Amino acid sequence: MSLIEAPSFKRDLDAPKLNRTQPILTMHGISHRFGDVRALQDVDVTVYAGEVLGIVGESGSGKSTLLRMMNLEEKPDQGDYRLAIPGATANLFALDRFARRMLRARHIGIVYQNPHLGLLMRNSSSGNVAERLLISGERRFSALRSRGRQALDASEFPTERMDAPPIELSGGMQQRVQLAKAIALEPALLLLDEPTTGLDVSVQALVLDTLKRLQRERAITMVLVSHDLGVIRTMADRVMVMRKGRVVEEGLADQIFQDPQHPYTQSLVHAKL
């Protein structure tokens, strides 16, 4: 007999809210299978303007799959995805490939753990940023230079090295190039997939600091996926804990770390602290 019971978690989407809070991103009822594996089961996500939502969970929890879906790289078997951006009123998963690509290019930025996924390693760093601007239709060379320089500068990349190819740069610098590329078009949503995993601790702190600064100065809405609770704790306003394709707990970051409710969250937090 158990003295206490494990809480079941399901977001109450109709909970009363202050009328000024509007979600940027709403995902509802996302379910997906890879063969026999249930990668995601009935996941709901809401991200509000200007906040950082952290998603934690071990490998295989479905957090990266969810992020790929937010980036419209993948479609779930079921579910609804909406972004509060001009002209996008329908379920984004129902859009055709071209519309999804344009939407992704214009309104969603992403930083991958592996810079090879996000960067052309042999093009110049500024060229990597310029590619984003070119997709949006920028055709002035001088503007490509200046806007590229601005984005790199905002990512605290040393602009005197802006024409060096990423392959010649350190891991931390490569992440800054990815970040510059991601924010070049001032996206409505910035997705971060383990952005500092694999970096030295000191470099990691600097990259996180840059992200914090950007968040503070530009109020960019971010979704941060990491298995590193320290990273989540530094960055996130709210935290979503995932396990085996389900959301087991969601709450304010300080609440998740100071008073975790779910047994899994408790073990996760205690293992790390």
Added chain:
Amino acid sequence: MKKLSQLTLPSQLMSYGFLDPSAKRELRRKLLKAIAIPGCQIPYASREVPMARGWGTGGLQVTLTLLNSSSVVKVIDQGADDGVNAASIRRFLAKVSGARETTDTCKATIIQSRHRVPEEIMREDQILVLQVPEPEPLRPVEHHISAARQMHADANYARLWLILYEQMVRTGRIMQATEYPSLVNGRYVMSPSPIPRWDVPKLHMARHLTLLSAGREKRLYAVPPFTRVEPLAFSDVPYRVEDHAHLTCSRSGLKGFFMNEIPKDDGGSHFELSDSGFCEKTLRRAAGEDVSIGATWYRNGVMS
């Protein structure tokens, strides 16, 4: 007993125009499709012709399909009518179709060309067939053919612009010499075959039909008459053709056309018109012959 020849149809050594009728039918269909979707690469079943792949088999098949006995063919190789390759193809075309041969751009009805567009303005009743080694402009940035097709479908040409960006960053100017990627009819980017930058503007809103065909890669595409062909260029870095406007042809004395550089023994060089047919006509007129020379696309080195 009947003879064998009485039982069979009269035999021929080969089909008219060399290609078998079904091959020509397929090519005509694909040509129509290419004309209907300007700049879009249309795959076709490239046949064997008595020439090695990569020597202009694509252009040859298109020309063979279009030929009839009233055609007048001109074949140029790097601007010259008298190269071995050009001469052999021209003779072959005449032999299998009964078409007449010419080196005069104005008199030809079909011009098959490798790497040049003639200097004299072509007319509505003329067809330019360009031999293409590599039809895919996206090849340098995307070697997966399926991915490249998707990029064409999405009109996703940012990576091509990026090539130009990188050239500007590294050298301060556009280094792309030939196969300059060009947007056709505002939709598809094509590789205009290895013609120099000098020749690309000639395709823009031209009166003639241009057909481009790659035999080895088995794809063809077209620029119909009066169709926009815009070389990719940054709005603040204008498209520039080769700096040949001030060069003078040492044979004809003409100035303001695309030249070949001929090295001299003393280490210097002199220049000759690349378009040999045009040069020939100029020389003959200077010698007093009654030769009609057409209007040219460039006048005093400036595109008119």
Added chain:
Amino acid sequence: MSDPVLEVENLAKHFDIHHLQQRVFAFSGVGFRLFPGQFLLLRGSNGVGKSTLLRTLYRSYVPKGGHIWFDAAEGRIDLATAADVDVAALRRRDIGFVTQFLIARPRVAAEELVAEPLRLAGWPKAQALDEAHRWLDEFGVKRELWRAYPTTFSGGEQQKINLARALVLPQRLLLLDEPTASLDAGARRALIRRLGALKLQGVAMIGVFHHKEDIAELIDMELTLTVKEMADVAE
């Protein structure tokens, strides 16, 4: 009289420790009303749950029963059940929490840390920095430290910056968890002056203080927590 800023009804808190299959009781049946400008002192012996109550009110801890009615501009909202995003919004705007610990961030200067709440509230940069300087000065942080990164400061200096940051904006409700610990006498006086001024501006406060005599003149009410049960509110 105006509406209470905070109306706590029957608030309960316990912790479930799943791997031990154990429930740790904190408090239950806590209730009080707090009006603008009122100061409530939490009393009780060590470990009785004073800080726990403050954190539960701030929603760092999840309430297990009862209501925390907060009088927001949009109407009364129950912090015990409000959506996370709303709690976050109210924290930015209306509810402050002062602890003895500074969350210093690498490469963020002291003045920026203090100016940040103002910037978030929409102040222009120059004005926000001026205001930040005023409060750093008030709390006795030396001018040459304003541009430095507080990560390397001593505990006392960090605490001053922490207080300046927490008190720079008058909020509607201030939760104070032993803010005077590790402060020197000058900074302590500055803190009490500031709290007095905020009280006059109508800021309601709930505090845990080690030395009651420091803030004797501010106290309107006391709430004594006892083990297992809460006590009455003494006015």
